[in-house]
Amino acid sequence: MTFRIILLIAFLAISCTAEKQEVQTPPNIIYILADDLGYGDLGCYGQEKIETPHIDALAASGMLFTQYYSGSPVCAPARAVLLTGQHSGRAQVRGNDEWGDRGDVWDYMAMLADSTLEGQRPIREGTTTLGTLLQGAGYTTAIVGKWGLGAPHTVGVPNKQGFDYFFGYNCQRQAHTLYPVHLWENDRRVYLDNDTVPPNTRLVEGADPYAEESYSDYFLSDYAPEEMFTRIQQFVKEETVHPFFLYWATPIPHVPLQAPVKWIDYYVEKFGEEEPYLGERSYFPARYPRATYAAMVSYLDEQVGQLVQQLKDQGIYDNTLIIFTSDNGPTFNGGTDSPWFNSGGPFREERGYGKGFLYEGGIRVPMIASWPAEIEKGTQSDHVSVFYDVMPTLAEIAGVAETYDSDGVSFLPTLLGEDQKEHEYLYWEFPSYGGQMAVRMGNWKAMRLNMQEEESEWQLFDLSSDLLETNDLAADHPEIIRKVEEIVSEAHVPASNPRWRFAALGEEP
Structure with missing residues (x-):
């Protein structure tokens, strides 16, 4: 055998080994959590008014899920379910808890002066989170965006819950302006070049509501989503030694209605004249509320496109798993007009059926998974999955x-086109808006409202024919309701927080 042939064989062997090692390298993971984005707010889910070409392209590059659920219909409990892998029947956080016994936590100026008034009641020390699991597997972890699971100076801050880096809002209430005075970087405040304009500030007396200049106080210098995205780009650029996990918890499109002017102008030209929103349903006034909501979504879409391009430029796109979803369904306040946009898609989105409620419009959310090295592009899945499935999925990847304690089922087989284990049931409970429970088994969806009262009856819907959940079949199927009651007795653990207990179950507040 000649020396050249020996060299060729050696080269091929080395190349094959390198290729095999590249395939086996754990992927980078980016989990993008939009805030109050409805199932129907994206073009790839049927949106016709708002343009989302980059997120649509992400769906075309991977897999679009049609039956993916949040863990709760509002911010903090949804994020707790996502990060801990436990459903809301036993999760530490089951509702928004502003920890009001500290003082006047809703006073924006008081929070600026005293950081101990910021944030929500903390999750416990030693909690197993997505961050701690992936840190243990050799990942560098970061959260950029909105936290909401532990106030500053407590054991609940991101850096003590498995995240190497944090930048954004610690506190959900601070996120009621997208031009805040400060954000947090790890354990310190980062002050921005913004004036102090407390949330819910109305137009000055005598201002012309049809004049754009009347709204100038609500458009300041440093836009929080832009500041956050700059840190995301830096993190992705600099983390080259270890695989990384980035939890991008953007505050968009949660109200207040604030967006870059170029995008607002684009949609004003597209939609035409509209009536201003004057702040009567909280948050800030907006001259062009519909155009501004659309602008926020398209701005987020633009950022997703920039991030994907950065991954490609750095040569890490193919082996990066990107999951894009939302924390709950579309909202009803702050000047938004979800019915006009058909933000719920095939589900009801008006108040009482979207955010804050366990109807499909409140918890069925868009979900896109892109991983070019592993997921077949342009695919769609009807697999029924939920936030608490993310922990076993990412752990397996x-x-x-x-070992860890999760109620979830890994959906990695679905991503890879393999046989998938299904849930026996999905379970939710939510103590606010009267108190609610919901169970899904196959196409059956059972709901119970007014659970803060002693009398509360189950409703039953067949999702195969009734996505709007208008035809209550509970009286016709007592056997299904008995099964649901058995599930509740198995899944529900009385909440440690008295505010989250249910009178309908005989629990004392």
């Missing part, structure tokens, strides 16, 4: 060796 990352090769997590330690």
